[in-house]
Amino acid sequence: MESLEIAQRTAQREWTVDGIPVLTAELNLPQPVGEGRGFRRLCRYYEQFGRSYLRYCERFLFPQAAEAYRDALSASAPLPACTASLTHRITWNGDGVLSLFTDSCESCGTRPLRVRRGDTWDLNTFLPVSLADCFPPRCNYRKRVQDHAAGCIETQLAAQTSVYREDWRRALRRGFNRENFYLSSEGLCIFYQMFVLAPPMEGIPVFCLPYGEDGPFSHPRRG
Incomplete structure (x- = not known):
């Protein structure tokens, strides 16, 4: 279907x-x-x-x-x-x-x-569909996701478009939840709950990884 x-x-x-x-x-x-x-x-x-x-x-x-x-x-x-x-x-x-x-x-x-x-x-x-299903077998998808999110945060901080906690790098690791994702036309979107990475005025931070041959896949693996 x-x-x-x-x-x-x-x-x-x-x-x-x-x-x-x-x-x-x-x-x-x-x-x-x-x-x-x-x-x-x-x-x-x-x-x-x-x-x-x-x-x-x-x-x-x-x-x-x-x-x-x-x-x-x-x-x-x-x-x-x-x-x-x-x-x-x-x-x-x-x-x-x-x-x-x-x-x-x-x-x-x-x-x-x-x-x-x-x-x-x-x-x-x-x-x-699990987050692991969206990446190749044996892929360290947790590191892929966190590295991408860190890059997005650094860009936003440099442009002064968002505010994050001083210890956001630590919070990025500790607050990671492999259930917190969805797929969109932009890519695989990982989100963190309010207060985890940023003050409440920032809402729910979302970081979207573009689809690629090495993952994430728009057609998740099955089986």
Whole structure:
């Protein structure tokens, strides 16, 4: 299978205290369109992802929002607007591969916190593609990725277009997560979560390695 038809799965929830909304959550996740075991597996995966996120909102974010609401009432302060969202962006859908990332974002009167997750799927097996699959066998892909990211950071610092931690080289190694990647038309994109490499105003740093014969591949290895 070369590509997937993707619909949108959306949902909205609201939690209240004394009849007053204190937390709202919105979901927008992919919903593959088709028949067969692989389609059902992928649909269940994102259905479960959405349910898990709403449980997280109810068990962890709602108590925080309720406490912030009561504190604001006690202090006669403006009521905080607490929100949570889980959205997605498809970055590659073709050549037998589906790749995307999801962003969960939460805010309760403070700077929003965003957490990203990357998913890449082999459409022939409907199984996940790993970062190692995108490079030749026995390739030290971790070093390849980190060297490229270091070069990008040095260029940005020299041009004064971004701000990074003083110990960014150490953080680049320690904060590396082989799950944090997706494929795009620009290449294989590696990302680091907020706070790992840079202050929160920089968001989520992303470094894209162009495709090449020595990797990364736009057609990941299979088997």
